Structure formats: structure tokens, C-alpha cells
Amino acid sequence: MLPSDLAGSDDSQASLPRSERAYQQLRSAIQAGHLAPGTRLREVELAESLGLSRTPVREALSRLESEGLVVNEPNRGMMVTQLDASMVSELYVMREVLEATAAALAARHATDVEISLLRDIVERDLVLAEDPERLVSNNRLFHETLHRCAHNRYLLKTLRTLHESMALLGRSTLAVPGRARGSYEEHMALVEALEARNPTQAEQIARRHIQQAYKVRLSLWVEEQSR
Structure with a gap:
């Protein structure tokens, strides 16, 4: 789950589409280390933390996966990519x-x-x-x-x-x-x-x-x- 200080809405993001807002917040959390490599990413928990529905969160995770920041592991689901x-x-x-x-x-x-x-x-x-x-x-x-x-x-x-x-x-x-x-x-x-x-x-x-x-x-x- 995202830290509580990242869950609030930013004025600069208030006008963004919900999927874009979810994407930016999740990407920032990964880059800042708040979501460490190997962290499980559950749609329900992320949606609750971000104050959004599951659909924009799912779209954000799909985009992050295409960029290599998130991976969908068999039997484990979505997680922040761990580098070998x-x-x-x-x-x-x-x-x-x-x-x-x-x-x-x-x-x-x-x-x-x-x-x-x-x-x-x-x-x-x-x-x-x-x-x-x-x-x-x-x-x-x-x-x-x-x-x-x-x-x-x-x-x-x-x-x-x-x-x-x-x-x-x-x-x-x-x-x-x-x-x-x-x-x-x-x-x-x-x-x-x-x-x-x-x-x-x-x-x-x-x-x-x-x-x-x-x-x-x-x-x-x-x-x-x-x-």
C-alpha cells in the first residue's frame, strides 16, 4: 500500500485524467523507493490509497508494466520489478x-x-x-x-x-x-x-x-x- 503522504491529491494533478494521475503517483512512489523492488501491487489496496477506482489503477499498472517498472509474475501477480x-x-x-x-x-x-x-x-x-x-x-x-x-x-x-x-x-x-x-x-x-x-x-x-x-x-x- 502507498504511504499515506502520497495518497492525497496534488493540485497540479487534480485536472489530470484518473488513469494518468494513478500512473504518475505510482511511478513517483517507485522512483522514490516508497514502493521497493519486489513489492506486491494489489489493485484494491492501491485504489484505496490513491482514492480512485480500480479501473484507472489497472490502466496505470499496465502502462508501468510496458515501461518495465512493473512485472506480472505467474502465481504472484503484479509487483515492482526486481533487477538481477x-x-x-x-x-x-x-x-x-x-x-x-x-x-x-x-x-x-x-x-x-x-x-x-x-x-x-x-x-x-x-x-x-x-x-x-x-x-x-x-x-x-x-x-x-x-x-x-x-x-x-x-x-x-x-x-x-x-x-x-x-x-x-x-x-x-x-x-x-x-x-x-x-x-x-x-x-x-x-x-x-x-x-x-x-x-x-x-x-x-x-x-x-x-x-x-x-x-x-x-x-x-x-x-x-x-x-
């Missing part, structure tokens, strides 16, 4: 390919103002080093801004879908000691490659950045599985 080692690997393979492509395109097409904005975002990492929650938010902003700097609507759409699935991974790799500093240095090197208008270098740095993130993610996954 191969699925984690597949996510990072795709992320490496797409992020590297975005970086190369950004080196060609981003405006000077956009690149300057990316530098400002990276520099905020140093200020936010002692504030993990805001640091994670700033990291997300950096990558979302980089994606937009590629100026390719189809790549942007694909990256958004991928990053919704990344929410299933749980806590950020920035929580691992030393990773925040490494991420900052990798981001700064990428910005410098963009400023130099060097697509090849930008692509290589982006690939290494995701590869490093994957190594840390894998160590976190192994640690969590051993508990």
Missing part, C-alpha cells in the same frame, strides 16, 4: 551507449551558454558535497541538461525512458565513499571536452564515466544481495 545482475548490466550497457552518443552530439551542437550552464552545475557539486540528497539531485540535473544539449529529440526520449528504469536500482552510487569526488572530476573533464568542441574525447569520457558508475553499482548490488 544481468538486467543491471543491460541497463548500464544501454546507458553507456546513449550517454556517449549524447556527449558527442553535445560537443557538436550545444550552445556556448548551454555548456557554461553545465560547468555551473558541475561546480555546485563541490558546495553540495556534504548534502547527499541535493548532490544526487544536482547529478541528475547535470545528466538531464547534457541530454538536452545533444539537440536530438529521439535520443532524449529514449534516455528518459532508460532513466525511469534506473530508478529500480535503489540508492545512488554517489553514496559510496569517494565516488562523489570521482564523479565530479569525470563531469568536469566532460565539460572541458565540450568546451573544446571535441566529440571523440567527449564520447570517450562519457563512456568511462558510466563504466566507473557501473563498477560501483555492481559492488552495491552484490553487497545488498548478501544481506
Whole structure:
């Protein structure tokens, strides 16, 4: 069942169709970790928590299933997707390919103002080093801004879908000691490659950045599985 603080209606969602409202609230709950991987999703309980009928909840669950955030397991019903080692690997393979492509395109097409904005975002990492929650938010902003700097609507759409699935991974790799500093240095090197208008270098740095993130993610996954 959803936490009580998510059950209330948001003014910004009040005018949305009920199925869209259910979809957005459930997706947000999954991404925030309120509905953890493996959680059973019962229509009756979710409908009661959201203050909706079962039909829009069923439609929302179907949409989430098509996006990979929810899976319908035989004999178990709907549940939040649990990732295994191969699925984690597949996510990072795709992320490496797409992020590297975005970086190369950004080196060609981003405006000077956009690149300057990316530098400002990276520099905020140093200020936010002692504030993990805001640091994670700033990291997300950096990558979302980089994606937009590629100026390719189809790549942007694909990256958004991928990053919704990344929410299933749980806590950020920035929580691992030393990773925040490494991420900052990798981001700064990428910005410098963009400023130099060097697509090849930008692509290589982006690939290494995701590869490093994957190594840390894998160590976190192994640690969590051993508990």
C-alpha cells in the first residue's frame, strides 16, 4: 500500500485524467523507493490509497508494466520489478551507449551558454558535497541538461525512458565513499571536452564515466544481495 503522504491529491494533478494521475503517483512512489523492488501491487489496496477506482489503477499498472517498472509474475501477480545482475548490466550497457552518443552530439551542437550552464552545475557539486540528497539531485540535473544539449529529440526520449528504469536500482552510487569526488572530476573533464568542441574525447569520457558508475553499482548490488 502507498504511504499515506502520497495518497492525497496534488493540485497540479487534480485536472489530470484518473488513469494518468494513478500512473504518475505510482511511478513517483517507485522512483522514490516508497514502493521497493519486489513489492506486491494489489489493485484494491492501491485504489484505496490513491482514492480512485480500480479501473484507472489497472490502466496505470499496465502502462508501468510496458515501461518495465512493473512485472506480472505467474502465481504472484503484479509487483515492482526486481533487477538481477544481468538486467543491471543491460541497463548500464544501454546507458553507456546513449550517454556517449549524447556527449558527442553535445560537443557538436550545444550552445556556448548551454555548456557554461553545465560547468555551473558541475561546480555546485563541490558546495553540495556534504548534502547527499541535493548532490544526487544536482547529478541528475547535470545528466538531464547534457541530454538536452545533444539537440536530438529521439535520443532524449529514449534516455528518459532508460532513466525511469534506473530508478529500480535503489540508492545512488554517489553514496559510496569517494565516488562523489570521482564523479565530479569525470563531469568536469566532460565539460572541458565540450568546451573544446571535441566529440571523440567527449564520447570517450562519457563512456568511462558510466563504466566507473557501473563498477560501483555492481559492488552495491552484490553487497545488498548478501544481506
